[in-house]
Amino acid sequence: MAQLTGGQQQPVLILPEGTSRYLGRDAQRMNILAGKVLAETVRTTLGPKGMDKMLVDSLGDIVVTNDGVTILKEMDIEHPAAKMLVEVAKTQEDEVGDGTTTAVIIAGDLLKKAEELLDMDIHPTIIAMGYRQAAKKAQEILDSIAISASDRDTLIKVAMTAMTGKGTEKARKPLAELVVDAVKQVEENGEVDKDHIKIEKKEGGSVDDSMLVQGVIIDKERVHPGMPKKVENAKIALLNCPIEVKETEVDAEIRITDPSQMQAFIEQEEQMIKDMVDKIVSTGANVLFCQKGIDDLAQHYLAKNDVLAVRRVKKSDIEKLSKATGAKIVTNIEDLSEEDLGNAGKVVEKKISGEEMIFVEECKEPKAVTILVRGSTEHVVSEVERAIEDAIGVVSATVEDEKVVAGGGAPEVEIAKRLKDYSESVSGREQLAVAAFAEALEVVPKTLAENAGLDSIDTLVDLRAAHEESPYMGLDVFKGEVVDMKEAGVLEPHRVKRQAIQSAAEAAEMILRIDDVIAAAGEEGGEEEGMEGMGEMPPM
Known part of the structure; x- marks a missing residue:
């Protein structure tokens, strides 16, 4: 007051x-x-x-x-x-x-x-x-x-403890083993980057059907039905650029005075696309993951050359593919060479619960792996995924600290x-x-x-x-x-x-x-x- x-x-x-x-x-x-x-x-x-x-x-x-x-x-x-x-x-x-x-x-x-x-x-x-x-x-x-402990047996016990009571009771042991194997696989110099363990979930099947893939699963399908469904001894190219003719930045006007010029213009565009595909094929690549789009014509040429191609792959997935296969991410097709390619034992397109997915498997010493989580319904799968994420967290912490209570x-x-x-x-x-x-x-x-x-x-x-x-x-x-x-x-x-x-x-x-x-x-x-x-x- x-x-x-x-x-x-x-x-x-x-x-x-x-x-x-x-x-x-x-x-x-x-x-x-x-x-x-x-x-x-x-x-x-x-x-x-x-x-x-x-x-x-x-x-x-x-x-x-x-x-x-x-x-x-x-x-x-x-x-x-x-x-x-x-x-x-x-x-x-x-x-x-x-x-x-x-x-x-x-x-x-x-x-x-x-x-x-x-x-x-x-x-x-x-x-x-x-x-x-x-x-x-x-x-x-x-x-x-x-x-003090960080042996495999201890890690499995730690993972099982984290999963207890999380709706994964009956499959605790196999899931714990999957998690421990995944963490051990991506560990580098005593450190674990949890981002390199991808969890891909699909309802259908039972929790026991969950599996660890020594490589990456991409939730996409081939861009063209004429491409092979399975490629053994895959040579993988990772591209960060579109396989299509670039649109000009400025508004350009092309004056065409007779039909033959029109034909020549179309052929020229086709030739450019064909050259791009030839460049990719010449490096020996038989699998292609592209972060951007792939032109319809390019898809046709890639299919003719028996290259399995996937387009619009997420940036995070491209990075994981690079970690798993050893391939380098290339921004310009002209720069692509044989040294930039990665390797995988096989790349297969499989149908999981009605949806096509690309499995990049059998990579040698991959530093990125994928756990495919299965379960009867969407809610079950989501809860199993949360349990697995918790288990990855605790196993990573144990690997890094080497201490448990x-x-x-x-x-x-x-x-x-x-x-x-x-x-x-x-x-x-x-x-x-x-x-x-x-x-x-x-x-x-x-x-x-x-x-x-x-x-x-x-x-x-x-x-x-x-x-x-x-x-x-x-x-x-x-x-x-x-x-x-x-x-x-x-x-x-x-x-x-x-x-x-x-x-x-x-x-x-x-x-x-x-x-x-x-x-x-x-x-x-x-x-x-x-x-x-x-x-x-x-x-x-």
């Missing part, structure tokens, strides 16, 4: 009309509630016995999945604090490809524990500092319990146990925050137990007792008992856990430090769209 002469009081408006503002504890409670609600949403999908979500968008398209990041991306989330947790899941997906649900539920539980501390009148900054200390210590503990909630219980001991050495109120961080990590084994229909408290008690003996004891949800996860072969990459704990802690810390939410008015005035539902989030 501003004091005016004459004793009148007039409000001073700093923010425009219609702006909503939440201060102090209100802002914190609201943001924490949003985080908790989001974590609760994905919680039921965690673990081998997690359930799936069916998401229907405004157009009626359906996605059935239990992949954390897919659920959060498909949900239309308005709340700003909830959006920050979605970012956590996206980062987790980009960095390691798995563990998205874990990251979000840890963040949700960290916020839940923080709320209890805020009710005890502990300042948010102190909680955030305590969480930061705890996260740092958690990383050290995680490093100390990591297992036990699964089944074992690392979380061990870190929680040691963090509680560590908290006693922390002075000041941060001690309570470190202890809260430790408790929050136990949400992972608790959720695994709940999703398997077990009693979460009994399970946690059993796990804590077992961890007095070994840091690798985790929950086998199928047997409903605590077993040694290292021996059971349930392994996860060290990087997945490290990233999940780190990003969850950072997100919780950031949300805790917000004490004022100022939301601009929406387009039509009144409440801002992003804040709708802020006060009316579902009760926990």
Whole structure:
């Protein structure tokens, strides 16, 4: 309020009309509630016995999945604090490809524990500092319990763990082997570029029919029916330019005064096309992939020369072909030579579920491979594809880091146990925050137990007792008992856990430090769209 002469009081408006503002504890409670609600949403999908979500968008398209990041991306989330947790899941997906649900539920539980501390009148900054200390210590503990391994057997176990509960149960082992072979094939100097593993999906058949092709599958068909369907010992040319007569850049006018000139003009154009095809054939190429168009006449000449040609191939596919066959991508036909050609054992056009596809197979030491994913329906194939992408992510991380940790909630219980001991050495109120961080990590084994229909408290008690003996004891949800996860072969990459704990802690810390939410008015005035539902989030 501003004091005016004459004793009148007039409000001073700093923010425009219609702006909503939440201060102090209100802002914190609201943001924490949003985080908790989001974590609760994905919680039921965690673990081998997690359930799936069916998401229907405004157009009626359906996605059935239990992949954390897919659920959060498909949900239309308005709340700003909830959006920050979605970012956590996206980062987790980009960095390691798995563990998205874990990251979000840890963040949700960290916020839940923080709320209890805020009710005890502990300042948010102190909680955030305590969480930061705890996260740092958690990383050290995680490093100390990591297992060094990157042999094929371990990689298959890691891939199978990532796929468990993703709708690929019955074909887990063969799919895991496909993924491991693919990652091993494209690995260069200890690094894996996941872009070089192409996933091509086609419904029809069963998941068991999925296969790994030592080369590339192109979802296209031959440009001319007269071309061979199969080429053995393929010599492959990759072109980045069209095989047609160039149109002039400027508007040119050609005056033709008698019919013979017209004929000569057409013949000249035909000759140019024929010369282009002759140039390609003279290098010894018998398969041609072109990123641009191929003229009808050129198709005819290529077919006469028994060259299998495909046009309008995606740039990414051309690059993968180059990696797989060793061919160079050529921009000018004149420059094409025999050295630019790549090799493949065979190039075949096959019909898969009613559509023609070109298989470039049997490449020698290809640095790009393709996994063909099959499944009975479109939704099944999509979910298998997501499982395979997660598996590729975890296997790549394991190949690069050569470190794994036990699964089944074992690392979380061990870190929680040691963090509680560590908290006693922390002075000041941060001690309570470190202890809260430790408790929050136990949400992972608790959720695994709940999703398997077990009693979460009994399970946690059993796990804590077992961890007095070994840091690798985790929950086998199928047997409903605590077993040694290292021996059971349930392994996860060290990087997945490290990233999940780190990003969850950072997100919780950031949300805790917000004490004022100022939301601009929406387009039509009144409440801002992003804040709708802020006060009316579902009760926990």
